[in-house]
Amino acid sequence: MQRKDQKAHVLVVDDDKNNCDFFFRLLTEQGYQVFTTTKSLEALAIAANNSIDLVLLDIKLPDLDGIETLKRLKKLDKDLTVIMLTAYGSLATARDAMALGAYDYITKPFDLKFVKKVVKNGIEERVSWKHPSMVEG
Amino acid sequence: MEASLHGRRLNYVPIVHSEADMGSLSGGLQKAYINRFGEKLWQEHRQAIDDMWEGIKAKVNKLALDFKKVRLYQDGLPVCGKEKEIVQQVAESGSKNHQLLLELMSQGATLMGTEDPSLLIKEYNRLRGAERITGKAESLELLDQRDNFIARRITDTLLPEETGILFIGLMHRVDEKLSQDIEINYLIHNLPFRHAHERTGNEQKD
Numbered sequence: 001m002q003r004k005d006q007k008a009h010v011l012v013v014d015d016d017k018n019n020c021d022f023f024f025r026l027l028t029e030q031g032y033q034v035f036t037t038t039k040s041l042e043a044l045a046i047a048a049n050n051s052i053d054l055v056l057l058d059i060k061l062p063d064l065d066g067i068e069t070l071k072r073l074k075k076l077d078k079d080l081t082v083i084m085l086t087a088y089g090s091l092a093t094a095r096d097a098m099a100l101g102a103y104d105y106i107t108k109p110f111d112l113k114f115v116k117k118v119v120k121n122g123i124e125e126r127v128s129w130k131h132p133s134m135v136e137g
Numbered sequence: 138m139e140a141s142l143h144g145r146r147l148n149y150v151p152i153v154h155s156e157a158d159m160g161s162l163s164g165g166l167q168k169a170y171i172n173r174f175g176e177k178l179w180q181e182h183r184q185a186i187d188d189m190w191e192g193i194k195a196k197v198n199k200l201a202l203d204f205k206k207v208r209l210y211q212d213g214l215p216v217c218g219k220e221k222e223i224v225q226q227v228a229e230s231g232s233k234n235h236q237l238l239l240e241l242m243s244q245g246a247t248l249m250g251t252e253d254p255s256l257l258i259k260e261y262n263r264l265r266g267a268e269r270i271t272g273k274a275e276s277l278e279l280l281d282q283r284d285n286f287i288a289r290r291i292t293d294t295l296l297p298e299e300t301g302i303l304f305i306g307l308m309h310r311v312d313e314k315l316s317q318d319i320e321i322n323y324l325i326h327n328l329p330f331r332h333a334h335e336r337t338g339n340e341q342k343d
Contacts, residue, residue: 091149091151091310094325094328095307098328101330103331104185104327104328105327105330106326106327111192118329121181121185125181
């Protein structure tokens with residue numbers, strides 16, 4: 001789903017650059033404008049300076065962990081849609097993610113079709129709420 | 138992933154409940170959700186829960202268990218002698234959780250009543266607003282009592298060389314109360330929180 005004259009903005013935050021590059025290609029093909037970074041602090045700067053609609057956020061990051069990053073992203077924009085991605089799914093991080101308002105919590109290895117679907121739904125929900133007059137169709 | 142020799146293993150599956158899982162409360166919960174978030178988001182929420190269950194089913198199948206040595210434990214299922222009837226009824230109302238239980242039972246798994254009926258009645262009344270349990274501390278106390286019972290139930294009924302599968306709401310802490318000899322494997326595909334943290338004023342129902 002796209003805004004009129006403007007693409008939905010997705011930020012990918014993963015400590016593995018290969019994953020960032022992969023999601024960049026995948027999500028660009030889906031019609032989104034994609035930002036990527038391997039660092040939490042850079043992610044926060046990107047989110048602060050761009051109108052981000054959805055974040056794909058790895059739990060394990062080199063500077064701030066994913067949960068702390070989620071907390072700070074939500075402080076910037078409480079309605080930001082954030083999807084947690086983790087190879088180390090745990091009850092503790094799942095509970096923290098839910099309490100902080102994450103949209104979904106997905107464990108790796110994941111099905112790409114499934115991730116694309118969750119991203120699409122997350123974007124649609126966010127864009128239709130935030131820019132109802134700008135949504136096509 | 139079978140239990141080690143003489144050991145016991147539990148596959149712990151944290152879940153997000155659908156309204157269909159909630160039996161007689163489901164109609165009211167659906168209405169409340171739609172009132173708050175609209176019909177479109179209700180449909181997407183339902184689909185998200187269904188997708189979660191498809192993912193869980195795939196992960197359970199990948200475990201390649203001998204289901205004749207598997208016991209199934211289920212959040213909200215009382216120890217009462219009518220466990221199978223309850224599961225069938227809730228499955229027929231659309232619960233993917235309970236449909237999966239029936240599927241695993243058809244492959245030989247044993248269904249186990251899991252919860253103390255008196256505590257479930259308290260929880261049911263709390264959700265209906267009929268009980269005087271309105272504070273967060275009291276809700277957590279009830280959750281803790283339920284978890285103590287569930288943990289004892291699993292500890293007492295899961296036999297050596299058997300594997301259990303527990304489907305349980307995310308806010309439960311049964312894993313912290315189990316016997317030390319039970320090896321726990323956490324099985325998470327995804328958890329579609331969506332508006333879970335908003336639904337009951339930041340208190341996830343469980």
